[in-house]
Amino acid sequence: MHNVVQEAQALQEELVTIRRYLHVHPEIDMELPQTVAFVKGKLEEMGYEPKVVGPSGLSVMVGGKNPGKCFLIRADMDALPISEAADDGCRSTNGCMHACGHDFHTTMLLGAAKLLKAHEDAIQGSVKLMFQPGEETIHGAKSMVEHGILDNPPVDAAAMFHVAVGMPFPSGTILVPGGGAYSSASDHFEVTIQGKGGHGAMPEHCVDPLLVASHLYLALQTIISREIAPADTGVISIGIIKAGEANNIIPDTAYMKGTIRTYDPEVREFILERVKAVSTGTAETFRAKADPHIIEGCPAVVIDDQVAADIRATLAAAFGKAVINPTELGMPRFGGSEDFSFITQQVPSVMMMLSVGSPDEGYPYSMHHPKAIFNETVLSQGAAAYAMAAMGWLAKNH
Ligand SMILES: [Zn+2]
Ligand SMILES: [Zn+2]
Structure with missing residues (x-):
């Protein structure tokens, strides 16, 4: 598959042009009209017939000339x-x-779509490309799963890349982790504390929601420090506390909002329940009422060890020492969250990282x-790695 790497290098200039167009036309959340039109156009130029999968989702199929998996x-x-x-030099202004x-x-x-099309006859099975x-906002992957991205034909295994920048890995480093939870589950919570407002000089006539918020802020951290085992991990961070207008008025209500990150489904369920119970209990202690709401985000990305091992071997054959297993380096987890987890819940999958610039290199x-900037010279390698991950896995799991 070495010629895939060379063919990808020949696409480098074209990939830079595509990336710069996308970069100066950013769109957010679930409505990406310009982006989708652009991607659809590019795929059609390559001879694909893109299928719309849910709002602003696209998918195409390639291969299918030889029997095999998807x-x-x-x-x-x-x-x-x-x-x-x-x-x-390509700053967005919108x-x-x-x-x-x-x-x-x-x-x-x-880029991978183009490379795979050129090698369509050699694909052992078929490749489904998912643009989400x-x-x-953690809505895209779930929406595409609900709209059937994993069906017709059914998907047997899956992979994704996320770029990494500003981290101590030289450009072009590919991280393929070992099996288990890699990125964290992400959930949010908000609590409105109903007190009783009044004069700051007469607290005996009031129920101070700010006092409750202060106790609750500390009490929530004790779920992490006192209620889960040291071997388990979780994070509760409160990013918003709002209350009050004047120094001498006790407000009626206070509002808190935070995020919860976990790796284990049981720990996740436990913490979500305890955040609600500690909120209502703390409020009751101080004669107030709390109304806690949990907004469920996405589960943890769970990596399949065998899919990861197969793809790591394929990519190592092409990119040598640039391919590493972070689990073996004592970095089994990635701090952020990824809604690719909705795919990893359904089919054996791997989430990989590709370095596009380290601080030493000027990123x-x-x-x-x-102010984040990204090293575009890695684009062709990323395209080749996507195509080779798919072709390699299909060939090995024929
Ligand atoms: Zn991202
Ligand atoms: Zn992000």
């Missing part, structure tokens, strides 16, 4: 509501930014930073 490769296409401050590198993922998967919206900012 392997899915996925890219997300959405950006973030961040005003771009990067100075890399108030949104591809700060998470999803423009890279889309470009790389388009709404990853940042100091990480994903989601308004």
Whole structure:
């Protein structure tokens, strides 16, 4: 498959042009009209007939000339509501930014589409390409699963790449983790605390919701420190506390909102229940009422060890020492969340990372930073890696 790498290199300039178009036209969440029209057009130029799968989702099939299984490769296409401050010559000006590198993922998967089309006769089975919206808002993958992305033909295994920037890996490093939970489940919660407002000099006539919020802020952390085993992990972070207008008025209500990250489904369920119980209990202790709501996000990405091992071997044959297993380096987990987890719940899958710039190389900012810049020279490698992951797995699992 070495010629796939060379063929991808020949596409490098074209991939840069595609990536820059996507980068200066970022769109967010579940409505990506310009992005979808652009991607659809590119796929049609290659001879595909893209299928619409749910709002702003696209899929195409390639292969099927030889018997075999169906392997899915996925890219997300959405950006973030961040005003771009990067100075890399293709800054977006519409108030949104591809700060998470999803423009890279889309470009790389388009490159893979072209490479796979050129090798269609050699594919042992078929490859399904998934272009999804709404990853940042955790709606896209779930919506595409509900609209049948894993059916007709049924998908046997799946893979995805996420770029990594500002991390201590040289450009072109490919991380293929071992089996188990890799990215965390992500859920949110909000609590409205109903007290009784009044004069700041007469607290005896009031129920102070700010006092409750203060106790609750600390009490929620004790779920992590005192109620789950040291071997289990979880994070509760409260990002918003709002209450009050004036220094001498006790407000009526206080509002808190936070995020919960876990790796184990049982720990996840336990923490979600305890956040509700600790909220209502703490409020009752101080004569207030709490109304906690859990907004479920996505589960943890769980990697299939065998799919990961198969693809790691294929990619190592092409890219040598650039392919590493972070689990063996003592980095079995990735701190963020990924809605690809809705795919990993259904079929054996792997989530991989591709470094597109380290601080040493002049890429100091990480994903989601308004000044983040990304190393475009890696685009062709990413396209080749997507195509080879699919072809390699299909050949091995024939
Ligand atoms: Zn992101
Ligand atoms: Zn992302």
